[in-house]
Amino acid sequence: MNYNKDTSNKILDAATIEFEERGYSGARMQSIADRAGINKALLHYYYKSKDALFQLIIQKAINLFxxxxxxxxxxxxxxxxxxxxxxxxxxxxxxxxxxxxxxxxxxxxxxxxxxxxxxxxxxxxxxxxxxxxxxxxxxxxxxxxxxxxxxxxxxxxxxxxxxxxxxxxxxxxxxxxxxxxxxxxxxxxxxxxxxxxxxxx
Amino acid sequence: MNYNKDTSNKILDAATIEFEERGYSGARMQSIADRAGINKALLHYYYKSKDALFQLIIQKAINLFxxxxxxxxxxxxxxxxxxxxxxxxxxxxxxxxxxxxxxxxxxxxxxxxxxxxxxxxxxxxxxxxxxxxxxxxxxxxxxxxxxxxxxxxxxxxxxxxxxxxxxxxxxxxxxxxxxxxxxxxxxxxxxxxxxxxxxxx
DNA sequence: GGCAAAGTTAACCAAATAGTTAAATTTAAC
DNA sequence: GTTAAATTTAACTATTTGGTTAACTTTGCC
CATH class of the missing domain: 1.10.357 (Tetracycline Repressor; domain 2)
Known part of the structure; x- marks a missing residue:
């Protein structure tokens, strides 16, 4: 399994925006992929699931808050x-x-x-x-x-x-x-x- | 088209709880029907769509707020x-x-x-x-x-x-x-x- | 009991969603 | 140019969702 750190960060940034704007229910993986400028398959290659991604994002938000x-x-x-x-x-x-x-x-x-x-x-x-x-x-x-x-x-x-x-x-x-x-x-x-x-x- | 006022209110109350708890994206029509103790078909008989229902609920919330x-x-x-x-x-x-x-x-x-x-x-x-x-x-x-x-x-x-x-x-x-x-x-x-x-x- | 009104059932539909997969393509490094 | 790594494509899957429909059942009123 190989990861590009840049891509990983682009996804995290995109997901942050998406989840912050729409909440968990309203966020869309396709939308996150679009924001990150990648395809959805790669999104799932980097982050196992919507839930896993969300967990990272909200954990980070809380630690910042x-x-x-x-x-x-x-x-x-x-x-x-x-x-x-x-x-x-x-x-x-x-x-x-x-x-x-x-x-x-x-x-x-x-x-x-x-x-x-x-x-x-x-x-x-x-x-x-x-x-x-x-x-x-x-x-x-x-x-x-x-x-x-x-x-x-x-x-x-x-x-x-x-x-x-x-x-x-x-x-x-x-x-x-x-x-x-x-x-x-x-x-x-x-x-x-x-x-x-x-x-x- | 016939409506029972009681049923209508039960739906509104149930929808209020559902939308307030989960937001628009997270709310489910089936869940609202369950809360109101009716079936989903009747829900659609009384209120045309999720969106129409939501509009009523948030309008009321704002007027109260x-x-x-x-x-x-x-x-x-x-x-x-x-x-x-x-x-x-x-x-x-x-x-x-x-x-x-x-x-x-x-x-x-x-x-x-x-x-x-x-x-x-x-x-x-x-x-x-x-x-x-x-x-x-x-x-x-x-x-x-x-x-x-x-x-x-x-x-x-x-x-x-x-x-x-x-x-x-x-x-x-x-x-x-x-x-x-x-x-x-x-x-x-x-x-x-x-x-x-x-x-x- | 009859009848109209209100509600239910059961099946359905189309679209959207998260997630998957294998092959193909592109990129980056040497 | 070659090769490995990273990414994309295209098609797919199963499930869920909002919404629909016609036939049937229940309720309420007279």
Whole structure:
């Protein structure tokens, strides 16, 4: 069995686009082959099945989506600076991969067991982060807020505008895509400021 | 052509569940028939096609999803009270229809033109709300924030935790579904408080 | 019980889909 | 030019899917 690394990557890139755009059910192997500029037989030569390919793609998406939350905060001596840094980096990442949150949330709602297993396999550990939030509360630095709620708020404000991109663009911005991009860029700072103001004592 | 209203509704309910769970591509007419407790031939007798059925379901979902934003705020003399009222009612609605935001965002990313058309057909007009936010900024009641950004933040904080329900339940709450329900109930108040603190001068 | 309305069955259709296979062709390296 | 590696072609398979149809059965009403 021989593989060309270039071809393999072309397939992965094509499959990423296809699965992100259409989800597992809507994606088509022929379409992936077309996108990759190969024939379907070669696609099956390189990747055993649709399912095998999907597994790789969503695993990668999850590993990209899960920011190293604990690292970002643990390395920052200043709670608020760490938050700002995280939000900016995270939104920046999402600007480059705008479809990932929607892809993941759709698939995890379709097959919770399978996708959650991948989340857990990624080694995500939120306890240090929760602890750090608790300490900030305890020390009087921020208001009394449950760590889980704060984490949810941070991710919601960062990710949902990408999930809802067509609505925002179409309804709020009169189909002005450039305006949408500006809005997202602006959120790198606006979201963290919003959050900090909300929690600062 | 004769129709039994009861049967018609059973089909709509079944289709709602099927489309919300699997999306358009993943939904199966046989599955919808099974859920409704009828045979597939009758399903086609009542609804011409998968597409026709889907159109009805997503139209209804959008009409439910779009809260009457302007009404809620226009009727409230107090900006913050109006915000609190809206958030509580909106999250309450989402608790009852937890899959709607994920359904809509997935489908609108799959077929933006079609779904956006439905949004526009729903008569949503955000200008009065934007105006009200501008006035609150101008009068010094709230910080200087772009109306669009505030609207995005309110909807993000309200809706995304439902889109991300399996992640929150599985990762943050150790698969404790009751805890998830409590968390969502708590958000009726926590979200509005978070927002008000973030924007209040 | 009769009859019309509503629903079911069973078989069917065409198209699409993921996947397969062997032979042929092209590419790349020497 | 030769050869091995990589890719393509063309045809195929089995299954699934949305949709159809006519005959039959069940239900509800009078």
């Amino acid at each position: 899960i920011p190293n939350l604990t690292k970002s905060f643990n390395e920052s001596t200043d709670f608020f600076a760490g938050l700002e840094e995280f939000v900016a980096a995270y939104i920046d990442f999402l600007i480059k991969h705008p479809r990932i949150p929607g892809f993941i949330t759709h698939e995890i709602n379709n097959n919770p067991e399978r996708v959650l297993k991948l989340f857990k396999a990624s080694g995500l550990n939120l306890e240090p982060l929760k602890q750090k939030i608790k300490e900030a509360v305890h020390s009087g630095l921020i208001i009394d807020i449950a760590p889980g709620q704060l984490i949810i708020n941070v991710i919601s404000l960062s990710a949902f505008p990408f999930v809802a991109a067509p609505i925002i663009t179409g309804i709020l911005l009169n189909n002005d895509k450039a305006a949408y991009q500006q809005l997202m860029e602006a959120r790198k700072k606006e979201v963290s400021q919003f959050i900090i103001k909300a929690i600062k004592k | 779009i809260p009457n934003l302007t009404k809620s705020f226009n009727e409230s003399t107090d900006f913050f009270a109006g915000l609190e009222e809206f958030v509580a009612a909106y999250i309450d609605f989402l608790i009852k229809h937890p899959r709607i935001p994920g359904f809509i965002t997935h489908e609108i990313n799959n077929n933006p033109e079609r779904v956006l058309k439905l949004f526009k057909a729903s008569g949503l007009n955000l200008e009065p709300l934007k105006q009200k936010i501008k006035e609150a900024v101008h009068s010094g009641l709230i910080i200087d924030i772009a109306p669009g950004q505030l609207i995005i933040n309110v909807i993000s904080l309200s809706a995304f935790p439902f889109v991300a329900a399996p992640i929150i339940t599985g990762i943050l709450l150790n698969n404790d579904k009751a805890a998830y329900q409590q968390l969502m109930e708590a958000r009726k108040k926590e979200v509005s408080q978070f927002i008000i603190k973030a924007i209040k001068k």
